[in-house]
Each structure stands twice: as structure tokens, then as C-alpha cells.
Amino acid sequence: MKSYALIHQLLNLVEILEEENNGREISLQEFAGFLLNQVGGPLGEPANSDTRFGNEEMYAQSAAFQLDNSIGRLFVYMSRYAKSYIKKTLDGTALQSGEDFTALAILLTHEQLSKTELINYNLQEKASGMEVIRRLLAAGLIRQWDNPQDKREKYVGVTPAGRKLMYRVFVEIGDVSKVITGDLTTAEKVNLLYLLQKLDNFHYALHEKKAIVTKQDLKGLLDS
Known part of the structure; x- marks a missing residue:
């Protein structure tokens, strides 16, 4: 079979995804999103392109456009x-x-x-x-x-x-x-769905455990 190397790569990726999900059985949809995320390549830091921001307070702008802050916004x-x-x-x-x-x-x-x-x-x-x-x-x-x-x-x-x-x-x-x-294209929707589901799994676990009640709980999560 000429595609053996490709199949081997796919099996390795399935193993990685299973490890990330603690051995839970994964769906084809989840794997498709994971695969797109793996081969998509890094996009780099987001550009300061939010037209709702003005030209003042450069420190505030710098903080606003940090990667995690941009995603949160x-x-x-x-x-x-x-x-x-x-x-x-x-x-x-x-x-x-x-x-x-x-x-x-x-x-x-x-x-x-x-x-x-x-x-x-x-x-x-x-x-x-x-x-x-x-x-x-x-x-x-x-x-x-x-x-x-x-x-x-x-x-x-x-x-x-x-x-x-x-x-x-x-x-x-x-x-x-x-x-x-x-x-969004269909491929982009599948990739986005995979990423959002991964985030929801993380946050819903915190929600079920009532792990974040105070500001100190948030800081503790970052320090752990």
C-alpha cells in the first residue's frame, strides 16, 4: 500500500488526540477538527485591526491586543x-x-x-x-x-x-x-467547532465542580 506512511501518521494523530481526551473514544468530527488544527500552521499574533479602538493609551492597546485578550474580547x-x-x-x-x-x-x-x-x-x-x-x-x-x-x-x-x-x-x-x-468555509466551521468543543469541555468541567467562585479561584487556576 503506497499510502502506508500517511496511514501511520494518521494513527499517530489519533493516539495524540485520545491522550488529550484521557482515552475517551473520539468521533470522526472531533478528529477532523483536530487534523485541520494540526495542519493549518501558525497564524502568528493577531493584528491590531479592531476599528473600535482609538489611537490613545498605547499601553492599553498593547494589552488589549495580546493573544489571549484578543480571543476573550x-x-x-x-x-x-x-x-x-x-x-x-x-x-x-x-x-x-x-x-x-x-x-x-x-x-x-x-x-x-x-x-x-x-x-x-x-x-x-x-x-x-x-x-x-x-x-x-x-x-x-x-x-x-x-x-x-x-x-x-x-x-x-x-x-x-x-x-x-x-x-x-x-x-x-x-x-x-x-x-x-x-x-466561514465548511473546513473553517469544522475547525472552529473542534476548538470550541475543546474549550467547552475544559470550562464545563470547571462549572460542574464549581471550581471558580472568587477572583482568587481564577488566579489559583492560572498558578496550578
């Missing part, structure tokens, strides 16, 4: 673009925010969840998560009942009205997602 920008698009798409429905949509979407895939589980899966603080649940209950999109083993805990589940609404909204959210990914 662009994440903030992207979240605001996405939030704006999603809010416009949900206009005219009983869903008032992206958090309402994601909470209902998560709940749709479960027979039931406790309120605490739903808030945790939706990556929210307790107060804002309870407000989302109250809105969904008031709109008749979910229902709640007592946990028979613990009366202090409530279960929630999607109602027929909530399911009907979600399947209608899914189509429009799909269009929003295409706007969010902009003019």
Missing part, C-alpha cells in the same frame, strides 16, 4: 451578536431570551429534570435560572411537580405547547446559526 463580541440575533428571532413568541430557548431546548431532550439540574445545564446563576423557569411556567411551556422522594425539590418537564413551539422555533434558529457562522 472576540468571544464577548460574538456572544453579543448572537444574543441580538436570537432575541430578534424569538420576537413574537413566548420566549423572551436566548436563555429561555436553551433551557426549553435542554428540557425537551429529557423526560424530566430538577430545577437545579436545568439551571446547571443552562450555565446560569440560581436567581437568573429561576426567573427563566418562572417565565416558562407562566407561559405554559413547562410544568412542575414535586419530587416524591424530596418535597423540597421540584421537577419540571416540557408541555405539549412547549414542544410545539420549540419545533417551530428550531427552523428559525437554524437560520440564525448560519448567520452567526458568517462567511
Whole structure:
């Protein structure tokens, strides 16, 4: 087989990716993103091309355009673009925010969840998560009942009205997602998906462990 050397390289890359994921079985999609990231080559430091920045305070500009700071800033920008698009798409429905949509979407895939589980899966603080649940209950999109083993805990589940609404909204959210990914090529989308999934795996583990509660926790994470 003339391509033996290439196959050997691919097997080595699979081993590297498995090691990075602690031996977890990896999907073809994950490997495709990993492979694109491996062969893409370094892009170097980002250019100071954000037109929202002026010409004053060069030290502040230098700090803003450091690699990690640039990535963090662009994440903030992207979240605001996405939030704006999603809010416009949900206009005219009983869903008032992206958090309402994601909470209902998560709940749709479960027979039931406790309120605490739903808030945790939706990556929210307790107060804002309870407000989302109250809105969904008031709109008749979910229902709640007592946990028979613990009366202090409530279960929630999607109602027929909530399911009907979600399947209608899914189509429009799909269009929003295409706007969010902009003019990226398919290869770029696969690469971005791989990188974002890798970041989400890292941060969701911290979220589940409640590892970051204070500013000191953040500093401790960097020092470890």
C-alpha cells in the first residue's frame, strides 16, 4: 500500500488526540477538527485591526491586543451578536431570551429534570435560572411537580405547547446559526467547532465542580 506512511501518521494523530481526551473514544468530527488544527500552521499574533479602538493609551492597546485578550474580547463580541440575533428571532413568541430557548431546548431532550439540574445545564446563576423557569411556567411551556422522594425539590418537564413551539422555533434558529457562522468555509466551521468543543469541555468541567467562585479561584487556576 503506497499510502502506508500517511496511514501511520494518521494513527499517530489519533493516539495524540485520545491522550488529550484521557482515552475517551473520539468521533470522526472531533478528529477532523483536530487534523485541520494540526495542519493549518501558525497564524502568528493577531493584528491590531479592531476599528473600535482609538489611537490613545498605547499601553492599553498593547494589552488589549495580546493573544489571549484578543480571543476573550472576540468571544464577548460574538456572544453579543448572537444574543441580538436570537432575541430578534424569538420576537413574537413566548420566549423572551436566548436563555429561555436553551433551557426549553435542554428540557425537551429529557423526560424530566430538577430545577437545579436545568439551571446547571443552562450555565446560569440560581436567581437568573429561576426567573427563566418562572417565565416558562407562566407561559405554559413547562410544568412542575414535586419530587416524591424530596418535597423540597421540584421537577419540571416540557408541555405539549412547549414542544410545539420549540419545533417551530428550531427552523428559525437554524437560520440564525448560519448567520452567526458568517462567511466561514465548511473546513473553517469544522475547525472552529473542534476548538470550541475543546474549550467547552475544559470550562464545563470547571462549572460542574464549581471550581471558580472568587477572583482568587481564577488566579489559583492560572498558578496550578
